[in-house]
Amino acid sequence: VWRRLSDNVYGHYTSGLANQAYIHSVPYSQQSNSSLIAKAYNNLGNTADIGSIYLAVADAKWIYENILDTTTVIIH
Secondary structure, three states: OOOEEEHHOOOEOOOOOOOOEEEEOOEOOOOHHHOOOHHHHHHOOOOOOOOEEEEOOOHHHHHHHHHHHHOOOOOO
């Protein structure tokens, strides 16, 4: 499950937020598990690009598969 993001990169297991932001895996350069952008992965836990919350793939997948569209998300 891939979604094209800005700057011609792709997020794996992307979930949209009401404010037009996204929660997704760290970006990939192509729709391929072997194209992970290492610099982005190494910055997990730091501020991401505007409009994105980067997660490890397993965490992004869990949210994608288990959180309903109507769930309120509060970001601290």
